[in-house]
Structure formats: structure tokens, C-alpha cells
Amino acid sequence: MYKKKFFVLLQPESKKNKKLKMTMQKNLVIVESPAKAKTIEKFLGDDYKVMSSYGHIRDLKKHELSIDEKTLEPEYEIPEEKKKLVGELKSQAKKASQVWLASDEDREGEAISWHLCEVLGLDEQKTKRIVFHEITKPAILQAIEHPRTLNMDLVDAQQARRVLDRLVGFKLSPVLWRKVKPALSAGRVQSVAVRLIVEREREIQAFASEPYYSVAAIFGLQNADGSQSEVKATLSQRLKTQEEVEQFLEQMKESTFTVESVQKKPMKRTPAPPFTTSTLQQEAARKLGFTVSQTMMVAQHLYESGKITYMRTDSVNLAGLAVNAAKEEIISQWGADYSKVRQYHTSSKGAQEAHEAIRPTYINQPAIEGTQQERRLYDLIWKRTIASQMADAEIEKTTVEISIDHSPLTIDRSPISDGAANNGQWSMVNGQYKFVATGEIVKFDGFLKVYRESVDDEEEESKDEFAHLLPPLKEGDLLLRREISATERFSQGPQRYTEASLVHKLEELGIGRPSTYAPTISTIQQREYVAKGDKKGEDRQFDVITLKGKQITVKKRHENVGSEKGKLLPTDIGIVVNDYLMEHFPGIMDYNFTAKVEQDFDQIAEGKMKWGKVMKAFDKDFEPTVDKAINQRSEHKAGERELGVDPKTGRPVFAKIGRYGPVVQIGAAGEKEKPQFAHMPKELSMESITLEEALELFKLPRMLGEYEGEPVTVGTGRFGPYVLHKKLYASLPKGMDPLAVTISDAVKLIDDKRHEDERKHLRVFAEDLDLEILNGRYGPYICYKGKNYRLPKALHEKVREMSYEEAMKIVKAHP
Numbered sequence: 001m002y003k004k005k006f007f008v009l010l011q012p013e014s015k016k017n018k019k020l021k022m023t024m025q026k027n028l029v030i031v032e033s034p035a036k037a038k039t040i041e042k043f044l045g046d047d048y049k050v051m052s053s054y055g056h057i058r059d060l061k062k063h064e065l066s067i068d069e070k071t072l073e074p075e076y077e078i079p080e081e082k083k084k085l086v087g088e089l090k091s092q093a094k095k096a097s098q099v100w101l102a103s104d105e106d107r108e109g110e111a112i113s114w115h116l117c118e119v120l121g122l123d124e125q126k127t128k129r130i131v132f133h134e135i136t137k138p139a140i141l142q143a144i145e146h147p148r149t150l151n152m153d154l155v156d157a158q159q160a161r162r163v164l165d166r167l168v169g170f171k172l173s174p175v176l177w178r179k180v181k182p183a184l185s186a187g188r189v190q191s192v193a194v195r196l197i198v199e200r201e202r203e204i205q206a207f208a209s210e211p212y213y214s215v216a217a218i219f220g221l222q223n224a225d226g227s228q229s230e231v232k233a234t235l236s237q238r239l240k241t242q243e244e245v246e247q248f249l250e251q252m253k254e255s256t257f258t259v260e261s262v263q264k265k266p267m268k269r270t271p272a273p274p275f276t277t278s279t280l281q282q283e284a285a286r287k288l289g290f291t292v293s294q295t296m297m298v299a300q301h302l303y304e305s306g307k308i309t310y311m312r313t314d315s316v317n318l319a320g321l322a323v324n325a326a327k328e329e330i331i332s333q334w335g336a337d338y339s340k341v342r343q344y345h346t347s348s349k350g351a352q353e354a355h356e357a358i359r360p361t362y363i364n365q366p367a368i369e370g371t372q373q374e375r376r377l378y379d380l381i382w383k384r385t386i387a388s389q390m391a392d393a394e395i396e397k398t399t400v401e402i403s404i405d406h407s408p409l410t411i412d413r414s415p416i417s418d419g420a421a422n423n424g425q426w427s428m429v430n431g432q433y434k435f436v437a438t439g440e441i442v443k444f445d446g447f448l449k450v451y452r453e454s455v456d457d458e459e460e461e462s463k464d465e466f467a468h469l470l471p472p473l474k475e476g477d478l479l480l481r482r483e484i485s486a487t488e489r490f491s492q493g494p495q496r497y498t499e500a501s502l503v504h505k506l507e508e509l510g511i512g513r514p515s516t517y518a519p520t521i522s523t524i525q526q527r528e529y530v531a532k533g534d535k536k537g538e539d540r541q542f543d544v545i546t547l548k549g550k551q552i553t554v555k556k557r558h559e560n561v562g563s564e565k566g567k568l569l570p571t572d573i574g575i576v577v578n579d580y581l582m583e584h585f586p587g588i589m590d591y592n593f594t595a596k597v598e599q600d601f602d603q604i605a606e607g608k609m610k611w612g613k614v615m616k617a618f619d620k621d622f623e624p625t626v627d628k629a630i631n632q633r634s635e636h637k638a639g640e641r642e643l644g645v646d647p648k649t650g651r652p653v654f655a656k657i658g659r660y661g662p663v664v665q666i667g668a669a670g671e672k673e674k675p676q677f678a679h680m681p682k683e684l685s686m687e688s689i690t691l692e693e694a695l696e697l698f699k700l701p702r703m704l705g706e707y708e709g710e711p712v713t714v715g716t717g718r719f720g721p722y723v724l725h726k727k728l729y730a731s732l733p734k735g736m737d738p739l740a741v742t743i744s745d746a747v748k749l750i751d752d753k754r755h756e757d758e759r760k761h762l763r764v765f766a767e768d769l770d771l772e773i774l775n776g777r778y779g780p781y782i783c784y785k786g787k788n789y790r791l792p793k794a795l796h797e798k799v800r801e802m803s804y805e806e807a808m809k810i811v812k813a814h815p
Helices: 002-023 034-041 080-095 107-120 137-145 152-179 188-206 242-252 277-288 292-304 320-334 372-388 458-462 499-509 514-526 572-584 591-605 611-631 691-696 743-760 793-801 804-813
Strands: 027-031 048-052 098-101 211-222 228-235 256-269 393-405 434-444 478-490 530-535 538-548 551-561 564-570 641-645 652-658 661-666 676-679 702-707 710-717 720-725 728-731 761-764 771-776 779-784 787-790
Touching: 027 034, 027 080, 034 048, 034 292, 048 080, 080 107, 098 107, 107 152, 152 188, 152 572, 152 591, 152 611, 188 499, 188 514, 188 530, 188 564, 188 572, 188 591, 211 242, 228 393, 242 478, 242 538, 242 551, 256 434, 277 292, 277 372, 277 499, 277 514, 292 372, 292 499, 292 514, 320 372, 499 514, 499 564, 499 591, 514 530, 564 572, 572 611, 572 652, 572 661, 591 611, 641 691, 652 691, 676 702, 702 743, 710 743, 720 743, 728 743, 743 761, 743 771, 761 793, 771 804, 779 793, 779 804
Parallel strands: 027 048, 027 098
Antiparallel strands: 211 228, 211 478, 228 434, 256 393, 256 478, 393 434, 478 538, 530 564, 538 551, 641 652, 652 661, 661 676, 702 710, 710 720, 720 728, 761 771, 771 779, 779 787
């Protein structure tokens, strides 16, 4: 009875409260994303309604310049898909007595707030702007207590970037359509990024590797108790030829080896500072294998759900509360000896917008719940933040010089051109070579207990600096030669860029800002100016010459060299576009110009320059350059290269950029007989293809026609003849002649292959793209990271509804 009465009394009251809450809404808070809105709404009371603008609510028009060519003022529009949302925001803004704009703290966030003021008809002086670096209750409430008005200097800086990039993109692209290939586009930062990759590729092609010999020795040390220890050492100089090595080893037969000096030097290693946007992108690429875009997407989710501070920042500074929290966490986990409070200061220019590094919002949370990617990135951020507040690692480095006695060496030396030198440890005294042994031991691990920074150099990464131990050695110890071996090596050329090393280079040159790195690298790949892929290595033979006892032996060994994974390679189109822009628009492509523009944006953001004046100064020189380039006549298209003459027809043969990419052409435009075309396979390059290689292409692959607006070709590979369309390969049935295949034959093969693939791929999982359910010969099965796992028959009918957790449970159950 009481329960029923209580229920009756409560029900109408809750409805009344709900209605009252809807009609008496005092505050409207507008943020960019719905995820951010949900998190913030938890911290504010019933007087606050939080809505999302879903990013920008207006922008420049998509398919036209949308800039007044006389005043250079932008012409904005509300996209069709945003009009309904704008209506809802207007309605709620009218009902609210106070509107709070809580978009991100950077220039783009400020611009979003300004657009909201303009479109919703808000009074800029009465509308409150709030910013925060983390989505936590204290941070949100503090922001509410300390609002400000809109900062138009930041808005102008963002408008300047938007207008300049639109001018460059919309005016350069038509030039490329006419001079290089239809549907191409250019961008201010993207084009410079492509230039870096093209120039690095040419450095690699021009590099001439030189052989040398690295000499290593294994010595025995007689200990006082009769036991023996082993000492590994390296010769103080590299030897250049096999004759030099053999001469050296002959003299080593009768030589004795004595410890000449033992130097022990204490060293300290300090931790890396907390993450900025670019260092997070680099470390996530090296340690987790994330792309730059993937890192930013996952970091965005972590920020919006309140797990980390704002992820677009140039600052390495940590707030006082975070420093104190880190100190408490370190002392509680590892003791006071591991704690060292550090204050980092940002040295990069243009970092005035950001006030704090990327860190966990709650330092005392080493782990979080979330997707696998979110957990891994959070773990990386937590460890880097904690390590930055930990004590130095204390290392003792020992360097032992071993003299070669009774055998002065008189080998004629000429310098080796490789720039690697010898890590600064080689020495040569009185014309004599010496062996050098180095050892390092960690006396106190300090921050290394938690985190160690990675590097881009693969060779450096593979070295374990702290693993070498030397036996107790003292000056005058006699060492017994066990073995001396000279291994043939080859000087290393420049390395291709990875996404991480490209970000590092862009930052080093002052090109772009943290928010531009991810879209820049994605865009140049989407435009097919750059391809990220693996490169197969080549087999190389090298010599190992060994002295053991009195016997010198020479053995031939093999190694795979030049294999690369995930490196950025310029495509033929990327190279041609780069070369054309370098020739006709050197100012736009100049690294200093691009960096100077960023400095101008900083000056505008600080109120020291007017954005309109900067834009007019740029356009005054840029417009005539565009006109000159587009009106310039040339006999050949950009990048076209004549290879020679076809012996069968006597017609010229060219490599050029065609409508669908690089092609080889027999015959010239304007001749009575139409030119013949063959598509160039990826393994060949326009810059290096020979006449003989070009003529072979006219056999296979050959163009059959178009299907769904994309070319269809027939070719042959290591697994036999195939039809290729939109990166889909369909094998030709046995007996079908690839030289006789028609477009209708090819379309049927393509459609059949599509249906086969649809039947095969039953289920993919957004939580982990390495996990998939496939349909095999004996029914459905799970494939995870290249390994296959059986599915019980009872689950065969339910695979399309299977959850990620259920699938992983089966994977983990298998040994």
C-alpha cells in the first residue's frame, strides 16, 4: 500500500520538474563534438544544456574559390547538411539567457566560436567564451568562473591560413590540370612535403655505396682463479680492401695484445619531455605502428572522453597539479629515489597557443577502459609523462684500449667516404691500430624503469646500449687472441622517410603546425603523389675473412639488403608535379617561404599584423606567376621523356603522364597514325625506364577499356595472367589467351571475383582490423594476425552476429 502511494505521489512531480527544466533553461553551452558534449554535461548542473556544432557550421564553398578577388575577403556558406542543426542551435540560443562557446582552445576552435556568433546572431561582447586543456570537472568549473570574450586575433590567423591555402590550391590546380594531368590538385604545405620526399629519393638514387671491412676480435683473459673470461673488441679503424685485411691479419698472427688503458666514466641520461603533438605522432608510429592520422583520431577520443589533456599542442610544460600528482605516483610505486621534479620549457616558435603538454588527466590512473588502440596510446602517454618526472638513469661506461704489440703496422690508408665515422670511439696512436672494447652497466635505472624513447634510425634502435658487460680488466693485462674476423660492409645512404621522420622534418623546418601534420600526410597519399609501402630487398654477397690460430679463411655469405617497411615513396605523378612546381613556382615550394608564412600567422594571432595586408602582399606576386605559367606554351607535357625510336615502326617512344597515370607512348600527337599507349607497372619508373623495357610493355599489360569509370587492363604476373580493375585482381581461367581477352570477358571476371570475395569475408571488427571471420573450404573460420582458428559448428550460423569479445575468446582459447 505504501509503495503504491509513494509511486503515485512521485510520478506527477517528476514530470513537472522535467517540464520546468525544459522551459527555464538558463545556459546553453556549445562545443564541437557530441562526445565532448556528453562528457561536459556530466559536470554541469540542471541549469546548463550542452549541444554540439559538429565542427564548423559554415565554411568556404567546396567547388569554387569563394574569396572576393579584389578584397580577398572569404565568402562563407552554411552547407546543406548543417542547416537543420543551425536551426536547432538558433532556437536554443534564443531560449537561453546566457550562451557559452566552449570549442577547442586553438585558432580553429576560436574560428568555430566566431562562426557560431555570426550565424546565430550572438552579441560577441555578451557571449562568453571558455577554454580548457582537459575535460575534468575542476577544469570545466574553473573555465565557467573565468570566461573571456572572443579573441579576433586568433580568428584572423585562422582565416589567413584558410584564405592563403584556398588561393594556392584553387589557382595552382587548374595549371596542373592543363600542364600535367586532369584532376590533380596542389596545396601549400602538401606540395612542400612532397618535395622533401622527392628530394630524399633522388639523394638515395645518387648515392654510391662503398665497401669497407669492419674488424672485430674475441680475446681470452686468464683470471686469477684459473678460469677464462671473454673480451669482445673492435679495431680502431675500418679497412678498405681485401688485400688490406689479409695484410693486417698476417701481421696479427705473431702479435700480442695488452690492455693499455681502462677508463671508467660515470654518465647520466635524462628522460624525454612530455609529449607534444608531433612527438606523440612520432613515438606512436615507432612504438605502436600507428599512422599519424590514426594517432590523432585515437587521441581525440581520449581527450573528448576526459582521459587526456588537449592533444594539439606545441608545449612541453606540465601544470603544477600534474607535477605533484606524478611525484606522489612515482614515490608510491617505486620510492623517493625515483622521483625528480622537472619543469620543461617550450623552445619552438609559435607555441604560444598551448599551455600544457599532452598528459593523462588523472596521473594516478595507469590504465583505462576503452578500445585496444585507446588503451595502448593512453599507456604510452602515461609512461612518457611519469618518466619525465623521474630521476636520471646512472650509467657507468668503461672504455678499454688494447694495444697490438711488437708489430708496427704500415698499411697505406685512404679515408673511407662513409660519414658514419666510428661513433667517436676510434683512436690511432703513433700510426698503430688499436682494438677498443666498450661496456656499459646501469648503476641506477631511474626513468628507464618506465620508459625509453625510440629513434628513427633503425641501426641505432637495434643497439642495446646497456647490455654490454666487460670482465674486470686492468692496465697491463695480457689478452689471448682467439679469433679476429673482418666482415665486408657497405656504406649506408640516406634513409627514406617514414610518417614519423617526415613529421620530425616538417617540424624542424617550421613547416605547418601540429594540427596540419596528419591531414598533410594523408592528403599526399590520397592524391597518389606519395605511396606508403614495403620495398623488397635484394640478395647481396659479402666476405667474412677470419684469422683463427694461424689459419686465414675467406667465406662468402649472403644477406638481404634494401628491404623497407612503411616508407614513403614518391610516385611518378608526385615527381612530375614536384618538378613542374619547382620550375614554375619556386617561391611557393621554398622551405623558407612556407616557414615564414607560419611566422606571419603567429604575428596575426598576437595582434601584431593585419591578416588582410599579409594576404594582399602574397597575392600581388602570386597572381602574375600563375598567369605566366598557364599561358606558357610547350611542345611536350610536363615530365614527358623521349626514350628512343621503335625499331619496328620508326616512331618515337615516350614515357609520360597519361589520363590514368604513367604510360609509355609509341608515336607523337599530330601524326596520321594514332599513338599507341601502354600503362607502366609500379615496379618501373618514368625517370629510369629504358627503351627496351618500354617496348616490352606493349605486349602486356594492355588496356582493354573502362568499367565504372576506371581503366581495365590485362597483364601477367608471377601467378599467371590476370585482369586488373580498381586494385582488384581476377585471374584468367586456364586456356584463356591474355592477348585475346575482350572488355566483356574482363567485366565478367571482375564481377565473379567480387561475388567470391563477398562470400569469403563474412565479418570484420572495428575494434581490431587484424581480426576477421572468413568463409573457407570447410566453413567459417577466424583469422587473426595471419593465423587461422577453427569455429565450432554450432556457431557457423551465427558468425555475422558474433561480437568482438566472443571471437577473441576463441582466439585466446587456442594454444
